[in-house]
Amino acid sequence: MTPSFDAKMKSLKDMVVERMFQAVPSENPVTLYEPIRYAIASGGKRLRPVLLLLVCEATGGRPEDALDAAVALELVHNFTLVHDDIMDNDDLRRGKETVHKKWDRNVAILSGDALLVLAYSMLHRRSHNRLAQVLDDFSRGILQVCEGQTLDKEFESRKDVTLAEYFDMIDKKTAELFSVACHVGSVLGGGTAEQMAAMRIYGKKLGRAFQIQDDLLDVIAEENVLGKDIGSDLEANKKTFLVVHALQHSDDRQKKQLQAILHKGKVTTDDVRAVIDLFKQTKTLDAARLEVDTCLQDAKKALLPLPDNSARLQLGELIDLVAGRNS
Amino acid sequence: MTPSFDAKMKSLKDMVVERMFQAVPSENPVTLYEPIRYAIASGGKRLRPVLLLLVCEATGGRPEDALDAAVALELVHNFTLVHDDIMDNDDLRRGKETVHKKWDRNVAILSGDALLVLAYSMLHRRSHNRLAQVLDDFSRGILQVCEGQTLDKEFESRKDVTLAEYFDMIDKKTAELFSVACHVGSVLGGGTAEQMAAMRIYGKKLGRAFQIQDDLLDVIAEENVLGKDIGSDLEANKKTFLVVHALQHSDDRQKKQLQAILHKGKVTTDDVRAVIDLFKQTKTLDAARLEVDTCLQDAKKALLPLPDNSARLQLGELIDLVAGRNS
Numbered sequence: 001m002t003p004s005f006d007a008k009m010k011s012l013k014d015m016v017v018e019r020m021f022q023a024v025p026s027e028n029p030v031t032l033y034e035p036i037r038y039a040i041a042s043g044g045k046r047l048r049p050v051l052l053l054l055v056c057e058a059t060g061g062r063p064e065d066a067l068d069a070a071v072a073l074e075l076v077h078n079f080t081l082v083h084d085d086i087m088d089n090d091d092l093r094r095g096k097e098t099v100h101k102k103w104d105r106n107v108a109i110l111s112g113d114a115l116l117v118l119a120y121s122m123l124h125r126r127s128h129n130r131l132a133q134v135l136d137d138f139s140r141g142i143l144q145v146c147e148g149q150t151l152d153k154e155f156e157s158r159k160d161v162t163l164a165e166y167f168d169m170i171d172k173k174t175a176e177l178f179s180v181a182c183h184v185g186s187v188l189g190g191g192t193a194e195q196m197a198a199m200r201i202y203g204k205k206l207g208r209a210f211q212i213q214d215d216l217l218d219v220i221a222e223e224n225v226l227g228k229d230i231g232s233d234l235e236a237n238k239k240t241f242l243v244v245h246a247l248q249h250s251d252d253r254q255k256k257q258l259q260a261i262l263h264k265g266k267v268t269t270d271d272v273r274a275v276i277d278l279f280k281q282t283k284t285l286d287a288a289r290l291e292v293d294t295c296l297q298d299a300k301k302a303l304l305p306l307p308d309n310s311a312r313l314q315l316g317e318l319i320d321l322v323a324g325r326n327s
Numbered sequence: 328m329t330p331s332f333d334a335k336m337k338s339l340k341d342m343v344v345e346r347m348f349q350a351v352p353s354e355n356p357v358t359l360y361e362p363i364r365y366a367i368a369s370g371g372k373r374l375r376p377v378l379l380l381l382v383c384e385a386t387g388g389r390p391e392d393a394l395d396a397a398v399a400l401e402l403v404h405n406f407t408l409v410h411d412d413i414m415d416n417d418d419l420r421r422g423k424e425t426v427h428k429k430w431d432r433n434v435a436i437l438s439g440d441a442l443l444v445l446a447y448s449m450l451h452r453r454s455h456n457r458l459a460q461v462l463d464d465f466s467r468g469i470l471q472v473c474e475g476q477t478l479d480k481e482f483e484s485r486k487d488v489t490l491a492e493y494f495d496m497i498d499k500k501t502a503e504l505f506s507v508a509c510h511v512g513s514v515l516g517g518g519t520a521e522q523m524a525a526m527r528i529y530g531k532k533l534g535r536a537f538q539i540q541d542d543l544l545d546v547i548a549e550e551n552v553l554g555k556d557i558g559s560d561l562e563a564n565k566k567t568f569l570v571v572h573a574l575q576h577s578d579d580r581q582k583k584q585l586q587a588i589l590h591k592g593k594v595t596t597d598d599v600r601a602v603i604d605l606f607k608q609t610k611t612l613d614a615a616r617l618e619v620d621t622c623l624q625d626a627k628k629a630l631l632p633l634p635d636n637s638a639r640l641q642l643g644e645l646i647d648l649v650a651g652r653n654s
C-alpha cells in the first residue's frame with residue numbers, strides 16, 4: 001500500500017463516519033438511538049462506502065455527490081450486523097458486546113429496523129434524476145442479503161450443501177452489497193453502461209474474495225492463537241467455503257470424522273486442530289487460496305473499462321488489500 | 328354503513344390484496360417468502376391502504392395511481408406486526424399462529440426485514456416527480472413507529488406513565504401510519520396544501536381513536552367472554568389508555584390494588600374482573616369513550632377542506648366504522 005492510498009482511504013472513511021453520525025437523531029427514545037450510535041461506532045474498515053465513493057470518483061463524479069448513498073450503504077451493513085448477531089447468538093463483535101447482549105433482543109430488533117429506515121432516509125434525502133435507479137439497486141441488494149442470511153441459517157441444519165450452493169449464499173449475503181456499492185458509485189459518477197456493468201462485476205468478485213479470505217484467515221489465525229471464531233462456526237455447523245469444500249473432497253473416513261465434529265455442539269481445541277488437519281489433507285486451504293486469487297484477478301480485469309485516473313489505481317490497491325488483509 | 332360503502336371498501340381492499348401478493352417473490356428461499364405470504368394473508372380490514380386510496384380519490388386522483396403506495400403501506404404495517412409479535416412474545420394473531428411461533432424467531436426477524444424492503448421496492452417501482460416526498464413521508468413515519476414501539480416496551484417497566492406520554496406513544500406507534508396513509512393519499516391525489524395538511528390531521532385523529540377504541544373493546548368484550556387479550560396485556564404490564572387513566576385517577580387504595588395486579592405476572596379471571604371494576608370506579612371507560620368521540624369529531628372536521636364527492640362521504644363513513652367497530 002502506498003502512503004497516498006492509506007491517506008485516501010482514511011479521508012474517505014472519515015467523511016463517511018462523520019456524516020453517518022449526523023444521520024442518527026440525537027433525541028429520545030434513548031433506548032432506540034443510543035444502541036444505534038453504539039452499533040455504528042464499532043469501527044471496521046468501512047469498505048463498502050469507501051468503494052462506493054472511489055468508484056464514483058473513478059467514473060467521473062465527485063465523492064461528495066455520492067456521500068449520502070455511501071452512508072446509506074454503511075447503515076444497511078450495520079442493520080444486517082445487528083440482526084445477524086441476534087440470529088447467530090453472537091455475544092461479541094470486534095471485541096465489543098453486541099447490541100442484543102449489551103441491551104436485549106427487543107432493543108436489537110428495533111434498532112436494526114430503525115437503522116434500515118435511516119439508511120433509506122439518507123438515500124432519498126435529495127431528489128435527483130437517478131433516485132429511482134439507486135433505490136432499486138439498494139432494495140434488490142438488501143433483499144438478496146435477507147435471502148443469503150436465510151440460506152446461511154438453512155445450511156446449518158443441512159449435510160449436503162454443494163460449493164455451488166455455498167457460492168450462491170455468499171454472493172447474496174456478502175458479495176451483493178459490494179456489488180451494489182460499486183454499481184451505485186458508477187451510476188452517481190455518471191459512468192457509461194459498460195463501466196456500470198463492469199463495476200457490478202468488480203464488486204461481486206471483490207466481495208466473494210473477501211468472504212472466502214475471511215473463512216481462510218480464521219483458520220490461519222487459528223494456527224497461532226486458538227481463538228473462538230472457527231470453533232463457534234464449527235459448533236453452529238456453519239457452511240464456510242472450507243467446510244463445504246472439505247466435505248466434497250473427503251473420503252468416507254474423513255467425511256465421517258468431520259461430520260462428527262460438526263454435530264458435537266461443543267468443540268474442543270483438539271477438534272479444531274483435527275478439522276484444520278482435514279482441511280490440509282483435502283487440499284481445501286489451497287483451493288480457497290486459488291478461489292480468492294481467481295476472483296481478485298477477475299476484479300482486476302473489471303477495472304479495464306475505467307478511465308486511467310488515481311481513483312482507478314486505488315481500486316486496484318483495494319484488491320491488493322483484500323488479497324493480503326490480516327484483519 | 329350504506330351498501331355502496333361496503334362494496335367500495337371491499338373493492339379497494341381486493342385491489343390491495345391482489346397487488347400485494349404480486350409484490351412477493353414466489354421463488355426461493357421458501358423459508359423467507361412462505362412466512363411472508365403467510366403473514367400478509369392473515370386478513371384484517373386493510374384500513375391503512377384503503378384510507379390511502381380513498382383520500383387519493385377524494386383529493387382528485389385515481390386509486391390506481393396510488394395503489395403501489397397503498398400496498399407499500401400495508402407491507403410496512405405487516406412488517407411491524409411480525410416484529411412486534413416477537414417482542415411481545417405473542418403466539419396468536421387473529422386466531423392464527425404468529426410467524427415466530429409457526430416457524431422460529433430467526434425466520435420472523437428475516438421475513439419482517441424483507442417485508443420492509445419489499446415495501447420500499449413497491450414504493451419506488453416507478454419514478455415520478457413526487458417520489459422523494461412520498462419516500463420522506465414513509466421513512467419518517469416508519470421511524471416514528473419504531474420509536475413508538477420502543478416507548479411501548481419501555482413503559483412496561485415503568486409505574487409512572489402519564490396520559491401525555493401515553494398519547495405520544497400511540498401517536499407514534501399507531502396514529503402515525505394512519506396519518507402517513509392520508510397524507511400520501513392527498514399528495515398522490517394532487518390535493519392542495521390545505522387539503523394535505525387536513526389529511527394529516529384526519530389520519531392522526533382517526534388512528535388515535537382507533538387505538539383507544541381497541542383498548543376499550545378488549546374490556547367490553549371481556550364482560551361477556553373472558554378472552555385472553557386484556558389478561559395478557561395486564562400480565563405484560565402494558566400501558567393502555569385504560570391503565571394509565573385509571574392509575575392517574577385512583578385513590579391510594581385503588582392504585583395499590585391495580586399496581587399489585589399489574590405486577591403479578593400471572594392474572595386470574597378474578598383479577599381481570601377486579602381491574603374492570605376499577606376502570607368503572609375511576610370513570611375510565613367514560614373517559615376513553617369521550618376521548619374516542621373527541622378524536623372522531625376532529626377527524627370529521629378535517630374533512631371540510633375536501634371537495635364534495637363520494638370518496639369524501641366514504642371517509643366520513645369510515646369514521647362511523649371506527650366509532651362503532653366490533654372487531
